[in-house]
Amino acid sequence: MKAIFITLExxxxxxxxxxxxxxQEKMMQAGLDFIKTREPGGSPISEKVREVVLGIGNEIMDPKTEALLIAGARRQHVVETIRPALLNGQIVLCDRFIDSSLAYQGAGREIGIEAVLDINLFAVEETIPDVTYYLDxxxxxxxxxxxxxxxxxVNRLDKENITFHQKVVQGYKQIIKMFPERFVxxxxxxxxNEIADIILEDILKRIKD
Ligand SMILES: Nc1ncnc2c1ncn2[C@@H]1O[C@H](COP(=O)(O)OP(=O)(O)OP(=O)(O)O)[C@@H](O)[C@H]1O
Ligand SMILES: [Mg+2]
Structure with a gap:
């Protein structure tokens, strides 16, 4: 079995x-060794940053501050949680990761996908997902x-208007074109339930070979 890094976006x-x-239930039934984690968050320090980033009342936060805080939390999550699990031979299943930053801060907040990619590559280095399932x-x-x-x-980002969320979706479409080999x-x-079945079947194929 291969230790692969899986994200949902x-x-x-x-x-x-x-x-x-x-x-998670289906993977347990299939006897797979994995951890489930999420972003922003996934380690004690990163969960504290999540509270700051998503907290209602922090509306004054500058877009680049938001992008840097999330990238900082991601760094800690990678070092403390994701890499040790992969090194331990476990599959890592993560609810949101680098592509959320590209879509929300890069496209939604209009910082630019490339700029947000740069700070995130600094944060994660080689720890890039092997496969990313995009729920369209x-x-x-x-x-x-x-x-x-x-x-x-309801969190601070949910409260953004429909135009913001449409920019996020357009951002995701661009990111999928940038990394077609990684996205499903x-x-x-x-x-x-049907989506979980499709993903499980795909995971089982990937870890076999
Ligand atoms: N495929 C689906 N069909 C219909 N309703 C769904 C479907 N998936 C999720 N929902 C419902 O939509 C709501 C949001 O789902 P969920 O919290 O899983 O989305 P999410 O992608 O995790 O959202 P967020 O990005 O805000 O965390 C929930 O009430 C859930 O029950
Ligand atoms: Mg969610």
Missing amino acids: GPDGSGKTSTINLL VPAAVGLERIAANQKRE CIQATRSP
Whole structure:
């Protein structure tokens, strides 16, 4: 079995967290050795940065500050959590990673995808995902799903308007064209259970050879 680094990406409400929770159960049943983690966060220090970045009340935060804080949290997550797991032979399953920065800060906040890529490559060095599953839904569909789910806590980025979220989706489309060998796009109008099955089947193929 190969230790591979897997990420899930997509706009708000595309179903990343719902899918990864189901996928986790299926991977356990399949007897795979893995860890599940998330961004921003994934290590104690990085979770503290998450609170600062996503916290309601920090609306004054400058876009480049936001990008640097997330890249800093990512560095710690890579060093403390992701690399040790991969070295230990485990599969790493991560809810959002570098592409979220490119899409949200690069495209959404208009810092530029290349500039955000630069600071993130400084942060992660060679720790780039082997495969990234992109959950493809229009921005409006994701936002409608979130609005319908009253239980979910609203964060600072969710509160951005539809135009911001449309820029994020356009950003993702550009990033997929930049790294076509790494991305697998899945129509996320399917149920999270069906999406998790598709991903599991693909993972099993990848770790076999
Ligand atoms: N494929 C789906 N079809 C219909 N509803 C879905 C689907 N996937 C998720 N949902 C619902 O949409 C809402 C958002 O899903 P979820 O939190 O998994 O998205 P997310 O991609 O993790 O969002 P965020 O980026 O904001 O964390 C939830 O209420 C969830 O039940
Ligand atoms: Mg989520």
